[in-house]
Amino acid sequence: MTDKPQYVIGVDYGSDSVRSVIVNAADGKELATSVFYYPRWQKQQYCDAANNQFRQHPLDYVEGLESTIKACIAKAGAEVASQIKAIAVDTTGSTPVAVNKAGVPLALLPEFEHHPAAMFVLWKDHTSVKEAAEINEHATKFDINYLQYVGGIYSSEWFWAKLLHILRTDEIVRNNIYSWVEHCDWIPFLLTGGTDADQIMRGRCSSGHKGLWAAEFGGLPPDEFFSSLDPLLKGFTERLYKETYTSDVPAGNLSPEWAERLGLSTDVLVGVGAFDAHMGAVGGQIEPYHLSKVMGTSTCDILVAPNRDMEGKLVKGICGQVDGSVIPGMAGLEAGQSAFGDTYAWFKNLLAWPIQNLLNDSAVVDVQTAEALKEEMIGKIIPELSKAAAALPLDEKAELATDWFNGRRTPDANQLLKGTITGLGLGSDAPRVFRALAEATCFGARSIVERFRSEGVPVEGIIGIGGVAKKSPYIMQMMADVLQMPIRIHQFEHTCALGAAMFAATVAGIYPKVEDAMEAMGGGFDVEYFPEAANTEFYNKRYAQYNTLGKFTETTV
Ligand SMILES: Nc1ncnc2c1ncn2[C@@H]1O[C@H](COP(=O)(O)OP(=O)(O)O)[C@@H](O)[C@H]1O
Numbered sequence: 239m240t241d242k243p244q245y246v247i248g249v250d251y252g253s254d255s256v257r258s259v260i261v262n263a264a265d266g267k268e269l270a271t272s273v274f275y276y277p278r279w280q281k282q283q284y285c286d287a288a289n290n291q292f293r294q295h296p297l298d299y300v301e302g303l304e305s306t307i308k309a310c311i312a313k314a315g316a317e318v319a320s321q322i323k324a325i326a327v328d329t330t331g332s333t334p335v336a337v338n339k340a341g342v343p344l345a346l347l348p349e350f351e352h353h354p355a356a357m358f359v360l361w362k363d364h365t366s367v368k369e370a371a372e373i374n375e376h377a378t379k380f381d382i383n384y385l386q387y388v389g390g391i392y393s394s395e396w397f398w399a400k401l402l403h404i405l406r407t408d409e410i411v412r413n414n415i416y417s418w419v420e421h422c423d424w425i426p427f428l429l430t431g432g433t434d435a436d437q438i439m440r441g442r443c444s445s446g447h448k449g450l451w452a453a454e455f456g457g458l459p460p461d462e463f464f465s466s467l468d469p470l471l472k473g474f475t476e477r478l479y480k481e482t483y484t485s486d487v488p489a490g491n492l493s494p495e496w497a498e499r500l501g502l503s504t505d506v507l508v509g510v511g512a513f514d515a516h517m518g519a520v521g522g523q524i525e526p527y528h529l530s531k532v533m534g535t536s537t538c539d540i541l542v543a544p545n546r547d548m549e550g551k552l553v554k555g556i557c558g559q560v561d562g563s564v565i566p567g568m569a570g571l572e573a574g575q576s577a578f579g580d581t582y583a584w585f586k587n588l589l590a591w592p593i594q595n596l597l598n599d600s601a602v603v604d605v606q607t608a609e610a611l612k613e614e615m616i617g618k619i620i621p622e623l624s625k626a627a628a629a630l631p632l633d634e635k636a637e638l639a640t641d642w643f644n645g646r647r648t649p650d651a652n653q654l655l656k657g658t659i660t661g662l663g664l665g666s667d668a669p670r671v672f673r674a675l676a677e678a679t680c681f682g683a684r685s686i687v688e689r690f691r692s693e694g695v696p697v698e699g700i701i702g703i704g705g706v707a708k709k710s711p712y713i714m715q716m717m718a719d720v721l722q723m724p725i726r727i728h729q730f731e732h733t734c735a736l737g738a739a740m741f742a743a744t745v746a747g748i749y750p751k752v753e754d755a756m757e758a759m760g761g762g763f764d765v766e767y768f769p770e771a772a773n774t775e776f777y778n779k780r781y782a783q784y785n786t787l788g789k790f791t792e793t794t795v
């Protein structure tokens with residue numbers, strides 16, 4: 239290292255907001271952070287929740303990028319800005335968009351600026367359930383199992399199902415699309431001033447977990463695989479990619495335009511992007527066979543294992559196992575739950591209906607007071623319910639739920655499944671129903687751990703990161719009890735952004751490997767939840783009940 243301190247920027251795009259951090263590359267100490275909530279998304283413009291349509295406008299991302307990095311630089315000062323060496327970015331996924339030949343998302347063209355199909359199709363958009371089912375059926379007709387590295391089941395949350403759905407249902411995109419790009423691959427392309435969609439550097443993480451790319455196939459499945467499914471897909475593999483890149487390599491330098499916009503030098507390197515949970519696992523100091531759980535809106539569970547241990551081992555029903563998707567040179571395995579915090583948010587919104595809809599017409603309070611009351615009350619619902627639920631005695635006959643409020647991601651993706659609540663009686667008050675939902679999300683987590691183990695992949699520790707891990711001791715204690723394992727919560731608030739910063743430091747050559755960056759820049763854990771031995775038997779029984787309810791629920795779709 240040189241004498242002068244060196245700094246890096248990590249950018250983490252979540253479902254609702256983007257955050258950037260500037261950290262010292264020597265020790266990972268945070269100098270500045272800034273969060274930006276997507277304005278169009280907040281108004282749910284371009285979404286149709288009843289039909290599972292969730293689209294995000296590229297301007298939400300572009301404005302957020304500029305705003306957060308500039309805010310960080312303003313806080314950190316010009317001296318720090320002059321020593322920034324690299325930027326790396328993670329995003330949600332699979333969150334792809336249609337681009338033209340110049341790599342511009344169609345919604346950035348004035349003629350399509352309000353057209354939802356021309357925007358990013360957020361990971362939780364499940365409009366392509368039918369197309370995913372067709373891909374699964376179609377894959378059985380080939381000698382090579384092209385789904386073997388994605389757990390054997392293709393999901394409607396992913397790249398090809400979404401592309402096919404948009405092509406089939408939207409003439410404008412059909413006539414104007416050149417290529418299809420993940421959010422995490424597009425941001426580095428934007429920052430490096432890319433002008434040709436053929437030159438977009440595609441990350442190993444996005445391509446391997448969602449795009450069906452595998453070194454063993456020599457790249458993507460052949461055109462024949464896609465064009466025989468639907469001629470609309472003909473020619474796409476040619477315009478997509480053959481090579482993929484791990485996130486320890488640069489995608490290029492900051493373009494003159496973005497250098498000027500951000501107040502940085504064109505010497506700043508931009509890393510190849512990856513998904514939030516994958517960089518988050520690095521930020522949270524993952525170790526082989528430890529499960530890193532990003533617990534937020536959804537969960538995304540990441541495990542890394544030495545490649546040699548995974549030879550000949552294919553884990554069924556997860557979101558893929560990909561060489562180098564997390565740590566270059568190791569296999570990255572991904573699983574997760576489509577609705578985690580979103581399950582609690584659903585219940586909060588249900589309870590908040592009268593507050594949201596009736597308070598403004600109140601004869602008792604004026605509109606200003608009503609607005610203030612709304613904010614206060616709604617903000618308290620989940621924390622207060624958690625306190626009330628924690629005070630309830632354990633009850634084997636209590637209300638019971640499944641956690642499939644946004645379908646099931648793993649084990650065995652099935653986005654058609656619904657959440658269920660059973661055992662309701664006249665005594666089923668809000669804390670009791672909330673407890674059932676909390677248990678369901680923890681049981682969903684246990685079924686993932688059990689799947690890894692039954693497929694011969696040990697799970698030796700749990701690392702908790704993300705909003706719920708930080709905010710809810712109630713859920714975390716229950717999770718430790720249900721999994722019967724301690725859970726360590728990483729100390730860094732924006733762990734995914736820290737992971738991106740660790741990759742940035744590696745891209746800049748400050749560390750030879752991301753493992754070295756992780757060791758030097760990781761600040762460790764601040765809380766650990768230990769399982770209560772006295773609760774083991776209770777949760778074993780409840781988990782068995784959850785599985786029975788789950789089996790019944792599966793028969794109802
Ligand atoms: N005190 C709490 N207890 C449990 N869940 C919470 C609490 N506060 C917020 N949540 C949940 O956290 C989720 C948001 O997680 P967060 O990690 O902040 O965002 P994102 O998933 O967008 O990255 C929401 O779904 C919300 O319901």
Ligand SMILES: O=C(CO)[C@@H](O)[C@@H](O)COP(=O)(O)O
Nearest residue numbers: 252253330331513534535536
């Ligand atoms: O599925 C993945 C990554 O594969 C995540 O991007 C997705 O769950 C989004 O998570 P968040 O909502 O950002 O917690």
